Amino acid sequence: MGIIKSGLFISLDGVVESPDSWHFPYFNDEMGAAVGAMMAGNDALLIGRKTYEEFASYWPTADPDDPTTAQMNGTRKYVVSTTLTDPTWENSTVVSGDVKTEIAKLKQDQQLGMTGSGTLVRWLLEQGLLDELHLLVHPLVVGRGKKLFDDGTQVPLQLLSSTTFSTGVLHLVYARAAE
Numbered sequence: 001m002g003i004i005k006s007g008l009f010i011s012l013d014g015v016v017e018s019p020d021s022w023h024f025p026y027f028n029d030e031m032g033a034a035v036g037a038m039m040a041g042n043d044a045l046l047i048g049r050k051t052y053e054e055f056a057s058y059w060p061t062a063d064p065d066d067p068t069t070a071q072m073n074g075t076r077k078y079v080v081s082t083t084l085t086d087p088t089w090e091n092s093t094v095v096s097g098d099v100k101t102e103i104a105k106l107k108q109d110q111q112l113g114m115t116g117s118g119t120l121v122r123w124l125l126e127q128g129l130l131d132e133l134h135l136l137v138h139p140l141v142v143g144r145g146k147k148l149f150d151d152g153t154q155v156p157l158q159l160l161s162s163t164t165f166s167t168g169v170l171h172l173v174y175a176r177a178a179e
Contacts, residue, residue, distance in 0.1 A: 002107040004046060005132035006114035006121045007038040010148060012137065016118040017145035026138050030165040038134055039071070042113035046095075046103070049081035051116035056089035078106060080120055100127055118148050125155045125176060132173055133157065139168035 009019035047055070055072065062069040077092040080103070084094050095102045106112060107129065114121060124130035149155075156177035163171040 002110045002112065003131045004107055004112045004114065004124060004129060005038065005134065006130055007035065007134040007136065008118065008121065008148065009136050009138065011140055011142040013141045013143065014147040014149060015142040015145040016148045022140065022142055023138055026167045026169050028165065028167055031136065031169060034171050039113055041111055043110040044076035044078055044112055046078045046112040046114050048117035048120040049079060049084050052079040052084065052087065060089060103129055118146060122148060126153060128176060130176065132175060135172045137170040137172060
């Protein structure tokens, strides 16, 4: 049986949008190791269309000497979208139609990692398909932007682990709680 795990940079007020504008002052070796561990062992990347478009505009032309560039470009990518039909970034496949069934099939024998894609993460949690939610909670209030949970949906979670980094960032790992 496979697994789906997601990692998100998130502010104290729940904002996950545009972490590139607020998270870098908190990035250090501890966070790098945690992010690397989240990516380790993944068979493929599962992302939403918006994250796909952001990544596809950056990684294909990123520094070829950076090992992350080779990893991001070479990894299989499954993009959940109702509008994208012809992905141009190498190793990308669109997941559409009965998305819940298609993702459940992908999950049967693969470890799928996610980064970004807050809307997809929320939906996967609601559907019971997300196995691990890694939140890197930054000690700041962003004040505006898309939040991970903002529509009143309740999803019970169980804390699996917590680590505090020297920057004050908390790495919280959750699973969906049994109801």
